[in-house]
Amino acid sequence: MKTNSREKHYFESRQIVPKKDRWQLEQLYKNITEWEKHYVQVGKKVQPLSRFKGRLQKPAVILEYFQKASAVLRQIEKLYVFAGHLSATDLANHHAQVIAQKAQDLYSKFSQATSFLGPELSRLKDDLLRQMAASKNFHEFHRELKLILARKKHILSDGEEGLLSLYSRIFSGPEDIFSSLDNVDMTFADVTDAKGKKWQLTSGNFLKFLENNDRRLREQAFGNYYRSYQSHIHTYGQTLNLCVKQHQVYAEAKKYAGCLEASLSSNMIDGKIYHSLIEHTHRALPVLHRYFALRAKKLGLKKLNMWDLRVSLAGSAPFHFTYDEAVEICLKAVAPLGAEYVKIMAGGLRGGWVDKYENKGKRNGAFSGGCYDSLPFILMNFTGTLNDVFTLVHEAGHSMHSWFARHNQPFGLSDYALFTAEIASTVNERLLTIYLLQHYSGAKRQMIIEHEIDAIRATYFRQTMFAEFELAIHREVEKGEPLTSQFFNQLYAKLNAKYHGPAVGQDQYIQFEWARIPHFYYNFYVYQYATGIAAAYYFAEQITAPNEGKKAAEMYLNFLKAGGNDFPLKQLSRAGLNFLRPDLYHAVAKNLEKCLNLLT
Numbered sequence: 001m002k003t004n005s006r007e008k009h010y011f012e013s014r015q016i017v018p019k020k021d022r023w024q025l026e027q028l029y030k031n032i033t034e035w036e037k038h039y040v041q042v043g044k045k046v047q048p049l050s051r052f053k054g055r056l057q058k059p060a061v062i063l064e065y066f067q068k069a070s071a072v073l074r075q076i077e078k079l080y081v082f083a084g085h086l087s088a089t090d091l092a093n094h095h096a097q098v099i100a101q102k103a104q105d106l107y108s109k110f111s112q113a114t115s116f117l118g119p120e121l122s123r124l125k126d127d128l129l130r131q132m133a134a135s136k137n138f139h140e141f142h143r144e145l146k147l148i149l150a151r152k153k154h155i156l157s158d159g160e161e162g163l164l165s166l167y168s169r170i171f172s173g174p175e176d177i178f179s180s181l182d183n184v185d186m187t188f189a190d191v192t193d194a195k196g197k198k199w200q201l202t203s204g205n206f207l208k209f210l211e212n213n214d215r216r217l218r219e220q221a222f223g224n225y226y227r228s229y230q231s232h233i234h235t236y237g238q239t240l241n242l243c244v245k246q247h248q249v250y251a252e253a254k255k256y257a258g259c260l261e262a263s264l265s266s267n268m269i270d271g272k273i274y275h276s277l278i279e280h281t282h283r284a285l286p287v288l289h290r291y292f293a294l295r296a297k298k299l300g301l302k303k304l305n306m307w308d309l310r311v312s313l314a315g316s317a318p319f320h321f322t323y324d325e326a327v328e329i330c331l332k333a334v335a336p337l338g339a340e341y342v343k344i345m346a347g348g349l350r351g352g353w354v355d356k357y358e359n360k361g362k363r364n365g366a367f368s369g370g371c372y373d374s375l376p377f378i379l380m381n382f383t384g385t386l387n388d389v390f391t392l393v394h395e396a397g398h399s400m401h402s403w404f405a406r407h408n409q410p411f412g413l414s415d416y417a418l419f420t421a422e423i424a425s426t427v428n429e430r431l432l433t434i435y436l437l438q439h440y441s442g443a444k445r446q447m448i449i450e451h452e453i454d455a456i457r458a459t460y461f462r463q464t465m466f467a468e469f470e471l472a473i474h475r476e477v478e479k480g481e482p483l484t485s486q487f488f489n490q491l492y493a494k495l496n497a498k499y500h501g502p503a504v505g506q507d508q509y510i511q512f513e514w515a516r517i518p519h520f521y522y523n524f525y526v527y528q529y530a531t532g533i534a535a536a537y538y539f540a541e542q543i544t545a546p547n548e549g550k551k552a553a554e555m556y557l558n559f560l561k562a563g564g565n566d567f568p569l570k571q572l573s574r575a576g577l578n579f580l581r582p583d584l585y586h587a588v589a590k591n592l593e594k595c596l597n598l599l600t
Contacts (some may be wrong), residue, residue, distance in 0.1 A: 002533075005375070005383065005472055007322055007323065007355070007357075008385045009357050009358060009381075009382065009384065010202075010204070010205075010357065010358050010359070011357060011358070011359040011360070012120035012359070012360050013359060013360060014089055014090040014093070014360075014361065014362070016359075017357065017359050018314050019225035020329065021323075021356045021357055022089075022355050022356075023085070023111065023353060023354060023355040023375075023377045023378070023379070024352035024375065025082055025085055025086060025377075025533065027178050027352070027374060028078060028082040028371075028373070028374050032086075032095055032096075032099060033080065034208065035082055035099060035496070036099070038075070038078075038079060038456060039079055039102060039103075039106065039581065040100070040597070041073045042072065042076060042106065042347065043106060043109075045072045046072060046106070046109050046110050046113050047109075047113055049065070049068060049069055049072065049110075049113050049114055050113045050114075050116070052064075052065040052116075053116040053120070053158070054116075054120070054354070055265040056116075056117070056120040056121060056344060057120075057124070059128075059131075059132055059135075059137075059138075059153065061096075061133065062121070062500055063137055063138060063141075064092060064141070065117070066138070066141045066144075068410075069114055069117075070140070070411060070412050072110065072139075073110060073298055074187060074371075074373065074411050075121065075374055076103070076106055076107055077371040077372065077373075078371050078372075078373050078374065079102070079103045079106065080103040080106075080314070081369060081370060081371040081374060082099075082103075083096065083099040083100040083102070083103040083378075084100050084103065084369070085369055085377055085379070085405060086099070086100070087099075087100040087465075088361070088362070088363040088367075088379055089355060089359070089361075089362050089379070090359070090361040090362060091179070091180065091183045091184045091361050091362070091363060092184055092360075092361040093361070096485050099215070104172060104206055107176075108165065108166070111165040112162055112165035112166050112522065115158070115161040115164070115165040116158045116161070116162070118148060118151075118155040118156075118161055119155055119156065119157055119158045119161055120158070121145070121148045122152045122155040123373060124126040126149060126158065129145055129148065129149045129348040131157060132145055133145040133146050133149070133364035138409070139410075139413075140410040140412035140413055141412055143412075143565070143566065143567070144412075144433065145268070146567075147268070150206055150268065150509070151265060153255065154256060154265070154302065156253065156254065160253070164253060164484070169188045171246055171338070173242070174239045174240065174242045174243035174246070174384075174521055174553070175243065175518070175521040175522075176242075177239050177365070178236070178239050178518060179230065179518070181235065181236070181239075181366065182203070182516065182518070183203070183361070183362075183363050183364055183590075184361060186202040186203065186228055186229075186232070187228065187408070188202065188203075188206075188224050188228050188520075189201065189224040189227070189228075190224075191209060191217055191220045191221045191224055192217070192220065193212075193214050193217045194214045194216060194217065201221055201224055201225060202358070203364040204358040204362075204364060204381045204383075205358075205383065206221060206225050207310065207387070208385060209221035210222065210307055210309070210310040210311065211310045211311055211312065211385065211387075212311065212524045213594070214253055215307075215308070215311075217306050217336070218307040219305070220309070220313065221307070222306065222307035222507075222509065223509060226509035226510070226512045226513065227509070229512045229513075229516055230512050230514045231484045231514055232319065233489070234485050234511055236392070236485065236515035237390045237483070237484055237485025237486075237515075238485075239389050239486070240488065240514075240515075240521070241481070242472075243520070243521050244259075244473055244474055244477050244483060245477060245483075246257045246362060247262070247263070247474060247523055248474070248477045248478060250262060252360055258313060258474070258475075258478055259474040259477075259478065259523075260274060260299050260471060260474065260524060260568075263523050263524040264524065267417040267418065267419050267567060267568055268567040268569065269419055269505045269568070269569065269578075270566075270569070272580060273531065273580065274467070274524075274527055276579070276580055276582075276585075277464055277530055277531060277579075277585070278464060278467065278468050278471075280416040280582055280585040280586070281460070281464040281530070282528075283586070284585070284586075284588070284589035284592075285461075285498075285499065285501065287589050287593055287596070288457065288499070288500075288501065288592070289501030289502070289503060289594050290459050290596060291453060291457070291501075291592065292304055292309075292500060292501055292503040293502075293503040294596060294599060295308070295309075295313065295503075296308075296503050298313045298338055298599070299311070299313065302381075303503060303505045304503055304504045304505065305504065305505045305507055306500075306504065306505075306506075306507060306509075306510050309454075309457075311456065311506075312401060312446075312450060313446065313449050313450055313451070313599070314444075314446040314447050317443060318443050318444050318447065319385065319386040320384050320385070321384050321385075321386075321388070321389055322384065323356055323382055326382070326384075326389040326392050327346070327349045327350060327392070328438075328450065329389060329431065329432070329435070330349070330392055330393040330396060330428075331345060331349075332346070332435060333428075333431045333432040333434070333435035333436070334393070334396075334428060334431050334432075336431060336544055336549060336553055337431070337543065337553050337556070337557065338545050338553055338554075338557070340350060341400065341557065344400065344403060345396055345399075345400055346373065348376060348396070348399060348400075348403070348510060349378075349392070349396060352375060352380045353375055353376055353377060353378050354377075354379075354380065354392075354401060355378065355379045355380070356380065356381075356382045357381060357382055358381035358383075359504055362379075362381070363379065364379070365379075365380075365381075366379055366380035366381070366391050366394075366395050366396075367379050367395065367401045368395045368396075368398030368402065368425075370399070371404060372406050372411050372414055376398070376399030376400075376402045377399075378392075378395040378398075378399055379395075380392065380395060386447060386448075386451060387451070389581075390429055390432060390455070391434070392426060393428045393429060393431075393432045394425040394426070394429050395425065396423045396425075396428060397426070397427060397428030397429070397457065398421065398424060399424075400428075400560065401416060401420075401421070401422060401423075401560050402416075404557065404560040404561045404563075405561065405562070405563030405564070406563070407561075408561040408562075408563065409561070409562070409563040409564070410564055413563055413564050413565045414563045414564060415563065415564045416562075416563050416564045417564060417568040418525060418526050418528055419531070419568040420532075420559075420568045420572065421528065421532070421537075422528050422529050422531075422532030422533070423532045423535045423539070425532070425534055426532050426533045426535075426536030427530075427536045427539050427540050427543075429455060430536050430540035431540055431543070431544070433448065433451070433452050433455070434498070434540070434544055437449070445446075446599070448598075449595050449598050449599060451549065452591075452595050453592060453595045453596070453599075455533075456533070456588060456591065456592045456595075458527050459530065459532075460529075460530050460533050460534070460588050461530075462499070463526045463527065463530045464500075464527065464530045465495050465499045466517065466519065466520070466526040467526050467527035468495060469491060469492060469495055469520075469592055470515065470520060470524060470526065470527075471524075472491055472495075473487075473488070473491070474524075488515075489511040489512065489514075490511070490515050491508075491512065492511055492512075492514040493506060496503040496511075496513070497509055531579055534579075534584045534585055534587070534588055535572065535577055535579075535584075537588055537591065538576075538577060538584065538587070539552070539556050539575075541587075542555075542556075543556060543599060555575060556575075559571060559572075559575055
């Protein structure tokens with residue numbers, strides 16, 4: 001396997017990772033000792049909030065409560081982010097795990113101490129709630145007031161809400177178990193290439209092996225990887241089962257019709273959007289199946305297998321980047337968004353936002369984090385591939401959304417909804433694709449087209465398949481049926497065959513893939529990747545339009561600056577987006593068709 005001698009991409013321990021390649025968590029706390037001191041101080045401020053219980057009848061008292069509770073929550077988030085991010089970089093670090101659990105417990109105590117808010121405000125007259133929501137004094141808290149007004153019938157008594165808050169301390173248990181099992185305990189057998197050289201297989205480099213031209217190596221990596229999941233499949237099954245049951249318990253306790261409605265209600269998302277996404281994606285599957293048939297033909301195979309989906313049709317990979325080269329390309333790609341956007345993003349990617357490389361015990365994958373009082377933080381495992389450049393620009397999109405929201409909204413309105421969270425990241429990816437296609441030709445251009453196709457496959461079709469899987473397993477529990485690893489295997493294999501079509505063989509190991517997907521623990525999260533890419537195609541097309549691009553970029557930046565100042569569907573409606581319109585989804589399929597025509 002080709003490696004880049006200019007950079008080291010894997011470190012045996014966190015301690016030897018150069019400081020310039022880590023994110024700057026010390027901007028929050030210098031060390032754990034300082035964190036512990038602040039933790040004690042903040043902990044003393046939580047319980048006094050319960051003194052407002054029974055007093056929330058007059059606007060002045062309600063406003064005082066909101067202001068004090070918000071101030072405490074802001075400090076808890078700072079504690080939580082430092083602890084969680086420190087833990088993510090070394091899941092075997094005992095001290096980091098301890099303070100992460102402490103932060104989680106503190107957040108639960110806060111939720112319990114303030115659980116009276118919903119029940120008490122729900123007893124107020126609707127007119128009073130509307131008046132407060134419309135008042136300038138309550139501007140920072142207007143969304144919460146409107147949400148209480150809309151969800152009155154789902155707010156329980158003081159005691160019941162308090163009990164739910166108490167149990168929230170263990171609600172993250174399944175995800176925590178999954179994370180420890182997946183990131184620390186899982187090991188994989190080495191793989192051997194065509195020349196007989198052995199390579200270590202890790203979660204961090206698994207996808208890179210699937211991009212290798214050596215088909216035997218790809219098949220071996222695929223098999224070795226999923227055999228490890230097979231050997232732990234019952235544990236993964238029980239863990240996911242427990243997570244789904246927790247969602248069911250919450251939905252029933254809150255008197256929702258089902259788990260989906262309960263999950264979507266926090267952002268006022270119409271459940272029709274979820275079902276509409278699946279419906280329109282099913283209609284577009286023939287285009288995806290055509291792609292797989294074309295890929296099989298170009299690779300000279302009668303039938304593809306799952307380990308043939310990522311290898312380049314252009315042959316040996318002509319792209320390889322250092323981190324600095326990747327940053328430079330990303331900055332040029334987002335230039336249509338304006339000089340301010342580029343300047344801020346450049347300062348972040350070069351100045352402490354990014355934890356760049358894999359080290360032993362570091363969490364897999366990538367994410368963007370941070371809090372109101374910190375820099376945006378990006379975790380990734382950069383190895384120099386084209387995919388890594390897209391990962392970097394994707395996470396930078398999240399971070400830029402957070403930066404603009406936090407610099408233009410008060411704390412209470414800075415946290416944008418999950419439904420809008422994947423839009424900024426995917427707009428960045430789309431702009432990168434447009435830039436690369438303008439500057440490369442030949443085999444490199446073909447790789448870029450392939451990457452665009454794979455982005456649509458992975459972000460739109462694959463995430464919708466995940467969404468359909470997630471909906472099905474929750475419905476099964478709601479019907480009173482048991483969830484077992486065998487059920488998960490059979491359901492996943494069936495959906496995988498449906499989405500990939502007749503040109504892709506269904507080997508014995510793909511049925512275990514569900515076990516490695518962390519997003520199934522996020523309570524109906526994945527569908528937002530698919531809706532996000534549909535919205536991103538709309539925004540990117542407007543931003544790069546010859547005549548109206550500058551105006552569209554300004555409107556888009558206003559959307560980023562809005563943060564969480566309103567419910568997401570209202571924010572996007574102002575930008576011209578309607579997620580029940582089929583043409584929004586058809587545009588994604590049409591773009592896939594364009595890419596296929598460039599490959600034929």
